[in-house]
Amino acid sequence: MDATRVVLAHDWLTGMRGGEKVLESFCRLWPAAPLYTVIHQPGSVSPLIENRPITASYLNHLPRVQRYYRYLLPLMPGAVNWKLPECDVVVSSSSCVAKGVTPPAGVPHVCYCHSPMRYAWHMRDSYGWRGVKGWLIDRLLNRIRAWDRATSSRVTHFVANSKEVQRRIRDCYDRDSVVIYPPADTDFYHPAPVRREDYYLVVSAFAPYKRLDLAIEACKRLGRRLVVIGAGQDEAKLRQQAGAGVAFLGWQTDAAIREHFQRARALLFPGLEDFGIVPVEAQACGCPVIAFGRGGATETVVPLGERRPTGVWFGEQTADALVHALETFESHADAFDPATLRTHALGFNTARFEREMSQFVAQIARTSQVRAA
Secondary structure, three states, X not given: XXXXXXXEEEEEEOOOOHHHHHHHHHHHHOOOOOEEEEEEOOOOOXXXXXXXXXXXXXXXXXXXXXXXXXXXXXXXXXXXXXXXXXXXXXXXXXXXXXXXXXXXXXXXXXXXXXXXXXXOXXXXXXXXXXXXXXXXXXXXXXXXXXXXXXXXXHOOEEEEOOHHHHHHHHHXXXXXXXXXXXXXXXXXXXXXXXXXXXXXXXXXXXXXXXXXXHHHHHHHHHOOOEEEEOOOOOHHHHHHHOOOOEEEEEOOOXXXXXXXXXXXXXXEEOOOOOOOHHHHHXXXXXXXXXXXXXXXXXXXXXXXXXXXXXEEEEOOOOHHHHHHHHHHHHHOHHHOOHHHHHHHHXXXXXXXXXXXXXXXXXXXXXXXXXXXX
């Protein structure tokens, strides 16, 4: 356990996704650390996170704000102006506004960056805004992007969750960073003595940039079964596109997702992701991954053609490219050894992440204290 006095900041607490799994590790490392966030829906995150002092912003007092908080993005920069208590280090977990928190004078601020704000930077075109609405949103995002860049100076040390995000930090903020890959619970996600079944799997939020439409279209063309776990804004559109061979299960428990990782033929991962913890969890269960060959997947999936492959990459975000990748996978199914997949996934385990983060933050705290002496 690290004795460094830490204050934590996180964008919002409304569910357990990849960012919240990182936050869980922070809570284990610094169990006494108070936590500051824009929105907190009690009971939506694990007890490990909930069982500490949590301070939410003024936006949290709006009625039923958990249902529409994402639409409050223009107000969020003004919601992270907390007066933080005395500490040795501020550690923020951010893909939106938490990195804009101001640390106490002379205190270093380590930002674990899941990505610079996607809406304002690299994925602006992925959300499909058009016409007058698109013009207004674009002007708003220009202002938010300016704020995001300006407040990067409040961060003394950036930690990127992947080499992909490291490049984005350099592009957006003109800042260097170190890469510490996020934690995968390889103890929980493990193989089982069951036979693989004849279906492909998607586990994802239904956001436009996830490109689940490609998975549905490719499986329809080939007549392959597809199981989709998740929910989100594109659900009606995706259900309309899907045929009889696509089963939508909604969000499932971690145990149910693990069972599908243990039984599915392969995981389909067609989006451009910052890192993407789902492919690592799948590989920990011995499940190969068919992924778009850009972004974080290129750091977590070893493609067919290399030694000890764990999956297949496809080079373009088109249904044709994914169809070809599925056919390639099926013709080389014997190339994927479940034990090899699990061994690869173990390199991203939680103990490794917590050790690297603890050492990094402790060293920064020591250096800051020496300079202040």
